[in-house]
Amino acid sequence: MLTGAVLVIGVLLALLAQWRDWRPSLTTAILVGIAVRVLIMYTSAIDSWQPVDFMESFKPAAVAVLNGQDPVLGSEGGWHFLPMIPYMYAGLMWLGIPWEWAGRLVTVIADIALIPLVAKLAGGPKAGLRAFQYALNPLVIMIACIHGQVEPVALAFGVAAFVVARGRGSLDRPGIATDLVAKARSGLAAYGVGGSARRSVTMLRRALRPVDRETIVRGVFAGVLMGLALTAKSWPIWLIPGMLLLLPNLRSRIAALVFTGAVPVFFLVTLPIFAGTALNQIPEVIRQMGGIRPIVGEWGWTPWFTGGNWELWAFGAALGTYLIYLSVIVVILLWRRADPIDMTIAILLIFMVVTPRLGAQYLTWFMPFLVARPTRFAWPAIIGVSVWAGYGYLYMTQFGDTPWWLLHADWSRASIVLLPILVAAMPWGRMVSKGALHPGALDPRVRPLTGAGVPPA
Incomplete structure (x- = not known):
């Protein structure tokens, strides 16, 4: 009852802030977020009920690291991701913090960090409102x-990667058709579509030439952050296209992509050093990390x-997986001219609509982005999925196995009502970005590609 009351009051305050156009300071938003999260963490940590995977999958991974064992093998496949988060768990438990607190501290701290990140992602005069x-x-x-x-950990690094990649400049950035394609067309017009191989190499070298060192550093930093998000869980791969499009030039995008892949590889190859994994065990660790059973329903x-x-x-x-790939391709084509953040919102929401398997935690994927850049049906979607998840967390957990399964049958099937709401919450009115076409409006450090025989875009 206490948890439910706090959550309902919080929603009412968020809606009231929207209606009255409150502009609370970022400090106020962070303090409110800390207070609410510490209270709910406390009531959850002392509760007699604890989530099954939290106790039987996450805790064994932390204990395995404490014992110098591989977290994947030591948890008997309960943990099937890279070891970054079990390292965090083990560090807190080594300090003597009980698991019911240590396991939640990692995610709560990450979720608190997301509050200022959402403000930064939103930008403009309503940044404080979005953070609140x-x-x-x-x-x-x-x-x-x-x-x-652990979704908040992946999201904290993923959203930070978006903030770094966007850098300074306009909050509305053009997508593929108004940025990359326009530059490619101007380059082709300058050098000739059917030009010689030498001209093609010259055009490629011009495209790869850095505007300045700062944009390359930005790409590297964004890539490292996205790599850490992928180290937490594998799903942030859906965030990579948006991050790359926010970067100002091709070379910074290549740098970001390289470091996005390098960070997970680093955690994998250092397993023998930090997790005690034998070299001959690494193939089995990789196999177990990729072995997800097709549980649906x-x-x-x-x-x-x-x-x-x-x-x-x-x-x-398998059918749902193919639907995901097809839907994401369609969304990228439809939102190719949108702001990369809006394209990311559309990708994540369509994933929720067509996916064959989903835990309630998946529904957090789009939350920071949709809160930062809300659509007309953003709050119906937020409230809808929150009510559905809250029924599972706060009501169904009061019952034993048999009543729980009976409730689950209706609860899981009722989720289909939310699918059209999530579709409606997609940024349909923002399929073309309002961002200016000239590069200077996007990033003050990017110089227009003109001169030397190249016509202006």
Whole structure:
């Protein structure tokens, strides 16, 4: 009752702030976010009920690191990601902090860090309002403080990568058609579409030439942050296209892409040093990290084929995977001229609509982006998924196994009602960015590609 009351009051305050156009300071938003999260973390840590995966998957990974064992093998596959977060868990437990607190501290601290990051992502005069609304977002509070799921850690690094990649300049950036394609067309016009190989090499060298050292450093920094997000979990791969499009030139994008891949590789190859993994065990660790069972029936369209229960349904999982790839391609094509953040919102929301398998924590993926750049149906979507998740966390957990499964059958199938709301929340009115076409408006350090026989875009 206490948790539910706090979450409902928080939603009402967030909506009131929107209605009255409050502009609280960032400090106020952070303090409110800390207070709410510490309270819910406390009530969750002392509760007799603890999430199953939190106790049986995450804790064994932390204990394995403390014992000098590989977290994937030591948890018997309960943890199937790279070891960065188990290192954090183990460090807190080594300090003597009980697991019920240590496991949640990692995610709560990351979620608090997201409050100023959302403000930075939003920018403009309403940055404080967006930070305040994220501080009171009920879904992310439940995921970070009750469930202790690691999505906030991945999101903190992922959103930070977006902030770094965008840098200074306009808050509205053009997408592929108004930036990359326009520059490519101007280059082709200057050098001739059917030009010689030498001219093609010259054009490529011009494209790779750095504008200045700072943009390359920005690309490297953004790539490292995105690599850390991928080290926390694998799903931030969906954030990479938006991050790359926010960078100002091709060379900075290449640098970002290289370092995005280098960070996870670093954590993998250093397993023998920091996690005690034997060299001959690394292939088995990789196999277990990639071995996700096709369990469906929790969300969306699949529960209607499984009677609302979990089920190993290989065909449904494969069909849903193909639907994800097809839908993401369609979304990228439709939002190719949009601001990269809006394109990212569309990608993440369509994923939620077509995915065959989903845990409540997945629904946090789009939250920082949608709160920072809300659409007309953003809050119906936020409230809808929060009510659905809250029913599972706060009500269904009061029952034993048999009643829980009976409730689950209706709860999972009811999620299909949220799919059209998530579709409506996509940034349909922002399929073309308002960003100016000339590069100087995008980033004051980027010089227009003119002169030397190259016509202005």
